[in-house]
Amino acid sequence: MALIDLANPTRFLSLARPTLPWLAGLTAAVFAVGLVLTHGAPDDYQQGATVKIMFIHVPSAWLGMFGWTLMSAAALGTLVWRHPLADVAAKAAAPIGAAFTFLCLVTGSLWGRPMWGTYWVWDARLTSVLLLFLMYLGVIALWRTVEDPSRAARAAAILTLVGAINLPIIKWSVDWWNTLHQPASVVKLGGPAIHPTILLPLMVMALAFTLLFLTLHLAAMRNEILRRRVRTLMLxxxxxxPGSGS
Amino acid sequence: MNLFSSLGPHAAFIVAAYAVAALTVAGLIGWIWIDHRAQKRRLALLEMGGVTRRSDRAAGRPA
Amino acid sequence: MSPLLNPLLALFLRDVRLAIRVGGGGGIGVLFFLIVTVLMPFAIGPDLALLGRIGPAILWLGALLASLLTLDRLFAADHEDGSLDLISMSETPLELAIATKAAAHWLTTGLPLVIATPFLGLFMNLDGTASAAVALTLLAGTPALTFVGLIGAALSVALRRGGLLLAVLVLPLTVPVLIFGVAASNAAIVGPVPFGTPFTILCALTLVSLVVGIFAAAAALRQGME
Incomplete structure (x- = not known):
């Protein structure tokens, strides 16, 4: 019953309206705590203060992957249940996921400049994130070029699922390729053991970023439902x- | 600046990373907000023009 | 001949004949491959030592682009003349029909690329072993490219759009094939890893893309024809 209620776009809108301000407020609060903790976090003995970049770099990487996972779940909803709300969820998630993946790349390269001495190295992790970003751009391009939303949704769903199967393979291939071409001289981001004084701010920031993603996604889904209404009304x-022949 | 000097020799990179993050998030929020306004406006214009959805008419709600 | 194989054989022969007689497929693919390979020394310079080192990569990139670009119209042409509807309405499973079309396509465009490789290897200053290694990896890898490209070809029917958008969508998916194809070629030429390791992974990738490509393409066609 509850699921069916949620699945109705009108019900979804009336549920999203009161939820959004609370979610946004919670996001802001967790962000405030996270930023204070980040400011107080100690420097890394090796990387100095640049370790602070990790507090935005790692959550962005996590959300870039989370976005594709969300799109894959929505793609199943599109293909199996033919649900319009799943289409909406998939379309709304793509630009947000792409934005966080972009953020992961930029912060990674800003972290790399002082650590590696260059803005970009073909490091395995950065390279797989770059490919993830390119695939996000492809899906966004697909959504934007196809006029009929349900046709675009089904094509995007198939592409998303193929991507979901392929992304682990790509990640693994890139790891293999990287170890083949680069000896283990590169400083690994993060490192094996993370001290609790750094882990706690990282977890809080990851939570804050996740809440931010969910807030933005909910708002973008609402916009998308409204956009479809406008389209229906215009049709x-x-x-x-008069004179249209019907 | 106190914050800047406490960040060590690579302060510019750290500040730049946080600035890019803030800009990206602000851009997303701005885009979603502007999009929301635009869709609301177009919907209101259409409904003023007397176009309503079947489900609205069936529910007996005025446009 | 069993009732299942007969229509598939007919479809296979039809596609092969179309590709050979109309001449849009294999010949142009090889020509494109030749031109891309010939363009490279103009960009890189005629340094034979350098070309010998990056030759396998150049040949792989050329074959990758050639085999994906020839796939563009695989289903779109059938969609336009209505034969795709007949194929999908017949009792033969759509997946098998797609696999048959892919096999015909690979035979007419993928295989010529493999055969052309040793000759193009001469331009890239590759010796006999190196050329053979590249040709062998292409023999194992081009089917994977065909199957991944099938998804794009089927999506172009579903989206009624082709060209650059599909290349953008499909090319990132070919990264693993490219990595292991070039790695296996280089392993045979300079080492240090034994040829078998990347080559078996390349074969595994081909098998995975066989399954994923065919089922995804069938799903895309079913969605697109509604």
Whole structure:
């Protein structure tokens, strides 16, 4: 019953309206705590203060992957249950996931400059994130070029699922390729053991970023539902217009 | 600046990373907000023009 | 001949004949491959030692682009003349029909690329072993490219769009094939890893893409024809 209620776009809208301000407020609060903890976190003995970049770099990487996972779940909803709300969820998640993946790349390269002495190295992790970013851009391009939303949704769903199967393979291939071409002289980001004084701010920031993603996703889904309403109404208006032959 | 000097020799990179993060998030929020306003406005314009959805009419709600 | 194989054989022969007679497929693919390979020394310079070192990579990139670009119209042409509807409405499972079309396509475009490779290897200053290694990896790897490209070809029917968008969507998916194809070629030429390791992974990737590509393409076609 509850699931069916949620699945109705109108119900979804009336549920999203009161939820959004609370979610946004919670996000801001957790962000405030996270930023204070980040400011107080000690420097790494090897990387100095640049370790602070990790507090935005790692959560962005996590959300880049989370976004694709969300899109894959929505893609199943599109293909199996033919649910319009799943289409909406998949479309709304793509630009947000792409933005966080972009953030992961930029912060990674800003972290790399002082650590590696260059903005970009073909490090295995950075390279797989770059490929993830390119795939996000492809899906966004697909959504933008196809006019009929349900046709675009089904094509994007298939592509998302193929991507979900392929991403682990790509990640693993890139790891293999990287170890083949680069000896283990590169300083690994993060490192094996993370001290609790750094782990706690990292977890709080990851939570804050996740809440931010969910807030933005909910708002973007609401926009998308409204956009589809506008489209339906405009199609109806065009049909009802005199001289349209109906 | 106190914050800047406490960040060590690579302060510029750290500040730049946080600035890019803030800009990206602000861009996302701004885009979603502007999009929301635009869709609301178009919907209101259409409904003023007397176009309503079937489900609205069936529910007996005024446009 | 069993009732299942007969229509598939007919479809296979039809596609092969179309590709050979119309001449849009294999010949142009090889020509494209030749031109891409010939362009490279103009960009890199005629340094034979350098070309010998990066030759396998150049040949692989050329074959990758050639085999993906020829796939563009695989289903779109059938969609336009209505034969795709007949194929999908017949009792033969759509997946098998797609696999048959892929096999015909690979035979007419993928295999010519493999055969052309030793000759293009001469331009890249590759010796006999190196050329053979590249040709062998392409023989194992081009089917994977065909199967991954199938997804793009099927999506172009579903989206009624082709060209650059599909290349953008499909090319990132070919990264693993490219990595292991070039790695296996280089392993045979300079080492240090034994040829077998990347080559068996390349074969595994081909098998995975066989399954994923065919089922995804069938799903895309079913969605697109509604």
């Amino acid at each position: 109806m208006q065009a049909q009802a217009a």
